[in-house]
Amino acid sequence: MKVVNCTKCNEEYAIDLNKPEEWYCPYCDNLYSITTDKLSVEKLQEHLLPYSKEMVQKIKDEKMQLVTADEFVKLHKESLTAIRENDKLQEQLNTAKKALTEITNIPESDNYFDEEERLSCIKEAAEKALAAIGGNDESLDN
Incomplete structure (x- = not known):
């Protein structure tokens, strides 16, 4: 699961990364596009730099969700x-x-x-x- 903001109505909602066919915004039916989230992908790569290759593989295998300090503060x-x-x-x-x-x-x-x-x-x-x-x-x- 990943929390995203709709590019059309700017509402926040969760998507299942394994089910792209369900990436529609529940508020306005806009389809979420992974290409609109290019900055997040780049940020993720930055956040993974301190981790070893084994740890990155474990994160992928166990589908761990990494949260930045800003995201944590926003959520909590x-x-x-x-x-x-x-x-x-x-x-x-x-x-x-x-x-x-x-x-x-x-x-x-x-x-x-x-x-x-x-x-x-x-x-x-x-x-x-x-x-x-x-x-x-x-x-x-x-």
């Missing part, structure tokens, strides 16, 4: 975006955990802090965490 853009968002949320969560740990480690009123200094330390740790995770630190100004 949504999941890559979700992964990036998840990483960002995890980083924010870790920052919040660190701030809460710092706040819980601030000693209660004793010889080292008066209550005002203690509250100031708590507020400072919370503001740093909110700034790092993109929160609104103005809400702490009350």
Whole structure:
């Protein structure tokens, strides 16, 4: 199988390389022509350069589908975006955990802090965490 773009309507669809009689676009019935895909063939040859002859033969025999980085990104853009968002949320969560740990480690009123200094330390740790995770630190100004 190979994903192609129709030269007439530009819609993307899959073709079975072993069944050229079925290379019609399902959207406009335009016949896909391998000659219109000459650049892809040239690109494929470029992509195969790093592989040994044995590996190229294995790719052909097992009908492996090679995907370029650009094609991979195009096909998996949504999941890559979700992964990036998840990483960002995890980083924010870790920052919040660190701030809460710092706040819980601030000693209660004793010889080292008066209550005002203690509250100031708590507020400072919370503001740093909110700034790092993109929160609104103005809400702490009350």
